[in-house]
């Protein structure tokens with residue numbers, strides 16, 4: 001996979017215009033980005049080709065300054081799920097990076113191969129608050145249709161439960177949040193088996209189109225210990241559903257930078273299907289307009305703004321989505 005991301009120098013006048021005219025007044029003065037990745041290629045063996053760009057804390061800070069000028073920004077950094085990565089080395093490096101910022105935190109990458117001793121050793125370190133499992137590590141080999149416990153084992157779930165850990169969960173299976181097995185698993189885990197785990201369902205519970213979250217919201221909103229991040233959702237419709245039908249205190253801003261949203265394009269919803277559209281990869285022409293495609297993270301922010309307007313969210317609720325909800329939930333001490 002080739003990385004889609006660009007560098008902050010490739011920010012264009014069209015991006016700038018959207019910031020100046022649309023987003024400057026919408027985005028609050030403090031941002032907690034609860035879904036972002038740090039990555040260093042040296043932690044992956046040379047036999048594993050991978051397209052992720054190197055990004056350390058300095059890189060994401062430079063990006064934040066470019067994207068949201070003048071804002072105070074802190075992060076929940078997630079382990080980067082790449083085949084062949086040395087999980088312990090990657091985790092240790094992320095922890096050291098994030099320690100440079102007392103208000104940022106880490107959810108450590110976890111694969112079925114990680115032992116409970118290794119995980120425990122890392123989650124007891126300062127700054128580490130949870131885990132980041134991912135479907136590509138499924139023990140069944142089916143990375144598209146796997147269930148949670150196939151890439152996040154019972155022993156690891158028990159450990160997370162016992163220690164009250166956060167888990168950022170990108171749901172697998174074609175129907176994401178609308179999948180009956182996923183919903184039943186989340187009900188079983190939150191209500192009965194692992195009540196100590198605090199879940200962040202990434203990408204509006206993996207709802208890049210209107211459909212999954214509309215199917216799932218009535219059941220999800222009844223479950224305890226569920227939060228959502230809105231990262232990479234560029235379609236306005238799932239955001240409208242989430243903002244209008246969930247408790248907005250359970251919604252967190254996230255960007256999924258660098259690789260997944262700092263490119264020119266968006267996650268295009270096509271019926272109930274969706275696909276990343278990176279315009280640099282296609283010969284698209286725009287004969288009828290002056291404007292040019294903008295960064296996917298700006299598409300996301302524009303959709304958040306429109307959804308907030310449609311639902312009638314207060315300025316206070318918007319500021320909580322960007323900052324207060326995460327700071328309260330993750331118990332981040334502000335000096």
Ligand SMILES: [Zn+2]
Pocket residue numbers: 035036037078256260
């Ligand atoms: Zn991500």
